[in-house]
Amino acid sequence: MAVRATVSRFPIDSDAQEACGIPWGLTVTPFAAKDENGQAPVYGSDGHLLPRCENCYAYFNTYCELDQWAWNCSLCGTLNGLSSEAIARYSRPQSCAEMMSSFVDLEFPLEGSEEEILHARPVYVAAVDLSSSEEFLELTKSALQAALEALAPESLFGLATFSHKLGLYDVQGPIPVVKNVFIPQDAEGTLPIELEDVMPLLQFLAPVDTCKDRITSALETLRPTTSWERTPPGTGQELNGVLMGGRGFGMAMEALCNYLGSEYGNTFALARVFAFLSGPPDHGPGQLDTRRYGEQYASKGEDADRALLPEQTPFYKDLAAVAVQAGVCVDIFAVTNEYTDLASLKFLSIESGGSLFLYSNTDDSTLPQDMYRMLSRPYAFNCVLRLRTSTEFKPGHSYGHFFPDPQYENVQHIICCDSYATYAYDFEFANNVGFSRHSSEQPMVQIAFQYTVVVPPEELPGSELLSSKENILLNEDLGYELCSMEQPEILMNSMMVLILKWFYHCLFTRSY
Ligand SMILES: [Zn+2]
Numbered sequence: 001m002a003v004r005a006t007v008s009r010f011p012i013d014s015d016a017q018e019a020c021g022i023p024w025g026l027t028v029t030p031f032a033a034k035d036e037n038g039q040a041p042v043y044g045s046d047g048h049l050l051p052r053c054e055n056c057y058a059y060f061n062t063y064c065e066l067d068q069w070a071w072n073c074s075l076c077g078t079l080n081g082l083s084s085e086a087i088a089r090y091s092r093p094q095s096c097a098e099m100m101s102s103f104v105d106l107e108f109p110l111e112g113s114e115e116e117i118l119h120a121r122p123v124y125v126a127a128v129d130l131s132s133s134e135e136f137l138e139l140t141k142s143a144l145q146a147a148l149e150a151l152a153p154e155s156l157f158g159l160a161t162f163s164h165k166l167g168l169y170d171v172q173g174p175i176p177v178v179k180n181v182f183i184p185q186d187a188e189g190t191l192p193i194e195l196e197d198v199m200p201l202l203q204f205l206a207p208v209d210t211c212k213d214r215i216t217s218a219l220e221t222l223r224p225t226t227s228w229e230r231t232p233p234g235t236g237q238e239l240n241g242v243l244m245g246g247r248g249f250g251m252a253m254e255a256l257c258n259y260l261g262s263e264y265g266n267t268f269a270l271a272r273v274f275a276f277l278s279g280p281p282d283h284g285p286g287q288l289d290t291r292r293y294g295e296q297y298a299s300k301g302e303d304a305d306r307a308l309l310p311e312q313t314p315f316y317k318d319l320a321a322v323a324v325q326a327g328v329c330v331d332i333f334a335v336t337n338e339y340t341d342l343a344s345l346k347f348l349s350i351e352s353g354g355s356l357f358l359y360s361n362t363d364d365s366t367l368p369q370d371m372y373r374m375l376s377r378p379y380a381f382n383c384v385l386r387l388r389t390s391t392e393f394k395p396g397h398s399y400g401h402f403f404p405d406p407q408y409e410n411v412q413h414i415i416c417c418d419s420y421a422t423y424a425y426d427f428e429f430a431n432n433v434g435f436s437r438h439s440s441e442q443p444m445v446q447i448a449f450q451y452t453v454v455v456p457p458e459e460l461p462g463s464e465l466l467s468s469k470e471n472i473l474l475n476e477d478l479g480y481e482l483c484s485m486e487q488p489e490i491l492m493n494s495m496m497v498l499i500l501k502w503f504y505h506c507l508f509t510r511s512y
Contacts, residue, residue, distance in 0.1 A: 013434025250286015
């Protein structure tokens with residue numbers, strides 16, 4: 001975890017903060033292996049035994065005053081008793097991570113039975129746009145081949161296609177079988193049948209280790225809709241003299257999220273959908289009116305290429321909420337040079353923790369390489385991020401590809417993040433008093449990051465696949481110092497700011 005504040009000194013009170021006009025907050029890169037100074041955490045185990053404050057639920061850390069039977073919370077000052085286990089543990093300070101560093105990574109014991117854990121495989125689903133060109137499909141196939149090489153062998157993989165129909169592939173039999181369901185043309189329509197009734201999910205999701213060749217042969221059968229059937233009346237549009245079928249992307253994604261969501265937590269702990277899109281959705285629910293681009297702005301005399309377009313429908317934002325509920329992260333790969341209204345589509349990937357890639361053509365697209373790189377990087381999933389501050393100030397807004405917990409304040413859920421994913425918070429004062437001028441009461445931030453990772457097979461003890469981890473992080477000691485009287489002119493005299501000493505109280509978990 002790396003944490004960087006916007007200012008190296010914190011403003012002493014809200015007047016100073018307003019007067020300086022500088023944003024006050026920090027960025028957190030929770031899954032970064034090292035802190036912003038390049039220091040690795042101290043690793044430990046038994047994260048569930050780490051004492052927590054009875055008042056603010058902050059975690060015990062090196063900044064807490066500890067005596068034989070009790071400890072003072074470094075954030076809120078509450079005196080907390082210690083359990084007999086903790087007393088025994090802290091009588092040997094060199095043997096526990098949280099006594100050695102403010103940045104720790106602590107392993108948690110796995111919850112659930114061993115059988116459930118083994119079933120908690122990562123799931124990947126490719127959703128391929130068939131309302132496209134041969135070149136687009138060739139590129140998509142190369143990207144998916146690259147993905148299959150990068151995926152852990154224990155992963156489950158499903159292949160789906162969409163056009164004016166949604167196709168589900170069963171690759172577990174001797175020959176690949178596809179079952180299609182029509183997507184209603186109407187923007188308010190629903191699928192005539194549940195996907196679970198079209199094909200049971202466990203038939204659709206094939207183990208990568210045993211079915212890689214069959215998945216490859218199924219990919220070889222993908223053809224653009226133009227090559228295998230006539231465009232249904234009313235939905236086709238003529239583009240450069242080629243008849244293109246409808247692109248029922250919105251309905252297809254909604255149905256896939258619900259399909260996968262039915263087994264979330266039972267069969268898998270994370271599902272990731274790779275959506276390959278060759279143009280704007282123009283069929284069924286979630287269709288987008290791309291004529292607005294140009295027209296809308298030309299009429300106002302604005303340059304459409306420079307205008308920031310608002311989303312035209314909340315459909316994809318709402319769909320992101322469905323994806324999050326279902327534990328599904330969506331990555332969108334758009335390969336198109338026509339206007340695709342990513343302003344509306346982006347919410348699906350952003351809010352579910354996925355990425356949005358745009359390639360303007362198939363010729364020099366690095367999609368397969370990007371896909372391989374993305375999947376071979378370590379990533380964390382099922383994450384919870386919690387920021388706590390000392391009592392003088394509190395988190396204000398938060399920014400990033402996460403979603404707030406419906407129940408608890410300042411708790412963010414992240415479906416999936418890699419070591420680069422970064423989130424931001426800004427702060428506000430809890431009252432108009434500001435920070436204490438006594439150096440013994442320094443502002444502090446504690447960030448806890450709970451996550452799960454898939455451990456590569458070579459690092460596995462036995463057959464264990466998933467490790468549940470918690471990074472309970474840091475009490476950053478945001479120590480302060482009053483500015484001397486001789487301030488540079490750019491600073492106003494009334495401004496008193498605090499030094500960020502960057503003492504990390506990071507509690508981390510790790511389980512190798
Ligand atoms: Zn506390």
